[in-house]
Amino acid sequence: MNRVEIINGPNLNLLGTREPEIYGNQSFEDYLVGLKMRFTGVEIGYSQSNVEGEIVNLLQAAAQAEGCVGIVLNAAAYTHTSIAIADAIKAIHIPVVLVHVSNVYAREVERKTDLLVSSARGLICGLGLNGYELAVRALLC
Numbered sequence: 001m002n003r004v005e006i007i008n009g010p011n012l013n014l015l016g017t018r019e020p021e022i023y024g025n026q027s028f029e030d031y032l033v034g035l036k037m038r039f040t041g042v043e044i045g046y047s048q049s050n051v052e053g054e055i056v057n058l059l060q061a062a063a064q065a066e067g068c069v070g071i072v073l074n075a076a077a078y079t080h081t082s083i084a085i086a087d088a089i090k091a092i093h094i095p096v097v098l099v100h101v102s103n104v105y106a107r108e109v110e111r112k113t114d115l116l117v118s119s120a121r122g123l124i125c126g127l128g129l130n131g132y133e134l135a136v137r138a139l140l141c
């Protein structure tokens, strides 16, 4: 069966309680239950890490997982700083679609720097948790 891996970066384990006026009230675990129900023909893997190097490890592992057709990555704050994650996206041979829950381009100036997007297949930004579903769909096209 085809597989899509979702990887979330730092502080996204706190979705639902973290700055709900920006990120909403739903935990990612709750959202994931509904997401999996909408994609019965595909396996959806999920991991989260607050550690930059661990996200590199997760990207490499996902790219080697059997049947994995792509990765949905919300690198959170590492989006704006991480050359290591950008290099990992370039090094692996499956597409990576980036997601941001919030519209980073409508926020603080430092969030407008994106070190990852030029290495990725595409970017979905500012559409809330629904962005993850759109990213999975894009990878399955």
Ligand code: DQA
Binding pocket: 010, 011, 012, 074, 075, 076, 077, 078, 079, 099, 100, 101, 102, 103, 104, 111
């Ligand atoms: C985020 C946006 C980032 O700027 C921020 O550091 C996050 C979450 C988002 O999903 O909107 O942690 O990636």
